[in-house]
Amino acid sequence: MAPPPLPAYLYSPEYQRFDYGPQHPLRIARLAMCHELIGLCGLPQAAEPFAPASLEELKEYHDRHYLHTLQELSAHPLTGGYLAFGLGPGDNPVFPGVYEWSALLAGASLAAGRLVAQEGRPAAFNMAGGMHHALAARAAGFCYVNDAVLVIRRLLSRGRRVLYLDLDVHHGDGVQWAFYETDQVLTISLHQHPATLFPGTGYLEEMGREAGRGYAVNLPLWSDTDDDIYMDCFDRVVPPLVEAFAPDYIVSQMGVDTFFLDPLANLNLTTRGFGHCVRRLKELAMGRWIVLGGGGYDLLNVARGWTLAWAIICGQEARLPAELPAEFCRRHRVPADRGRLLDEDQQLRGRFWDRARRDAQEAVEHVQRHHFPILGARPA
Ligand SMILES: [Zn+2]
Numbered sequence: 289m290a291p292p293p294l295p296a297y298l299y300s301p302e303y304q305r306f307d308y309g310p311q312h313p314l315r316i317a318r319l320a321m322c323h324e325l326i327g328l329c330g331l332p333q334a335a336e337p338f339a340p341a342s343l344e345e346l347k348e349y350h351d352r353h354y355l356h357t358l359q360e361l362s363a364h365p366l367t368g369g370y371l372a373f374g375l376g377p378g379d380n381p382v383f384p385g386v387y388e389w390s391a392l393l394a395g396a397s398l399a400a401g402r403l404v405a406q407e408g409r410p411a412a413f414n415m416a417g418g419m420h421h422a423l424a425a426r427a428a429g430f431c432y433v434n435d436a437v438l439v440i441r442r443l444l445s446r447g448r449r450v451l452y453l454d455l456d457v458h459h460g461d462g463v464q465w466a467f468y469e470t471d472q473v474l475t476i477s478l479h480q481h482p483a484t485l486f487p488g489t490g491y492l493e494e495m496g497r498e499a500g501r502g503y504a505v506n507l508p509l510w511s512d513t514d515d516d517i518y519m520d521c522f523d524r525v526v527p528p529l530v531e532a533f534a535p536d537y538i539v540s541q542m543g544v545d546t547f548f549l550d551p552l553a554n555l556n557l558t559t560r561g562f563g564h565c566v567r568r569l570k571e572l573a574m575g576r577w578i579v580l581g582g583g584g585y586d587l588l589n590v591a592r593g594w595t596l597a598w599a600i601i602c603g604q605e606a607r608l609p610a611e612l613p614a615e616f617c618r619r620h621r622v623p624a625d626r627g628r629l630l631d632e633d634q635q636l637r638g639r640f641w642d643r644a645r646r647d648a649q650e651a652v653e654h655v656q657r658h659h660f661p662i663l664g665a666r667p668a
Pocket residue numbers: 456457458543545582583584
């Protein structure tokens with residue numbers, strides 16, 4: 289009997305050809321660092337071959353004028369940028385090869401979708417994907433091309449229904465708006481409260497429109513939300529919604545900018561809370577799971593978080609050492625107090641913890657009251 293197909297790993301050394309610039313928080317080096325740690329831990333890392341997304345494939349969602357401008361600027365960067373398309377100094381710089389970078393990571397996400405939907409892989413992981421802020425004709429939040437939207441649209445075109453779960457600390461706005469009026473995609477986003485963080489959307493009241501009413505779910509979380517608060521929200525909302533919606537595929541964006549010490553946000557997750565969510569998600573999604581990366585601006589947290597995620601996806605968590613390999617620590621000058629791969633159970637109760645817990649309870653109750661009846665979900 290043939291062995292069961294294995295989860296697919298998408299990675300390319302080509303990523304390191306690109307650079308957002310020395311002042312930019314998104315360091316593409318984080319991907320190489322994570323890939324290295326995955327290897328040092330003895331996890332599978334034979335990468336599936338894939339091609340960059342073609343212009344035609346990108347046009348399946350994106351505006352052609354926007355794509356042509358991005359292509360042109362990519363070859364001949366202007367320092368002034370192109371503000372109508374959200375391009376320019378700041379969040380979305382026009383660096384050499386920005387179009388190729390975007391097409392490459394989008395190609396990896398499309399390949400991940402194909403490997404799961406057409407080749408029977410139980411899961412596929414593209415750590416470079418999850419560019420959830422990009423809009424059809426506008427770059428936003430470090431994202432130029434929305435690979436999550438592209439892969440979901442591809443699945444929809446095959447008549448499938450998709451659940452999109454966004455764990456990034458920022459609201460998954462680009463994906464929410466792309467499917468705001470359809471009941472064929474259920475989007476769920478857990479994120480830091482929009483009053484305190486980019487992109488300023490993701491309020492409880494954003495529920496979807498027309499046929500899509502009820503099919504956009506938002507759980508805004510206050511600063512200082514920790515593992516316990518986060519796990520409780522996840523457990524009370526995500527499994528009942530997955531069960532009720534019964535999607536053909538789950539696409540999850542696994543941003544790790546929720547972690548304690550992330551320089552761009554204020555939640556206090558550790559590998560304990562994150563790992564818990566990935567494990568639960570695996571139970572719910574295995575066999576139909578497309579896993580994308582996302583934000584994460586503390587490089588060490590990115591390497592640790594996604595190494596843990598990949599270990600869980602592969603069922604090889606037992607291989608993970610508690611401490612980061614010495615060679616890795618030397619090469620990346622890891623400070624002595626950050627030598628652990630898996631966080632110890634610790635209390636990270638910041639000053640807003642009480643409010644965070646209270647608001648999270650209210651958010652969960654709001655979702656149970658307003659979304660569960662529409663979707664036919666029952667509280668866990
Ligand atoms: Zn983010």
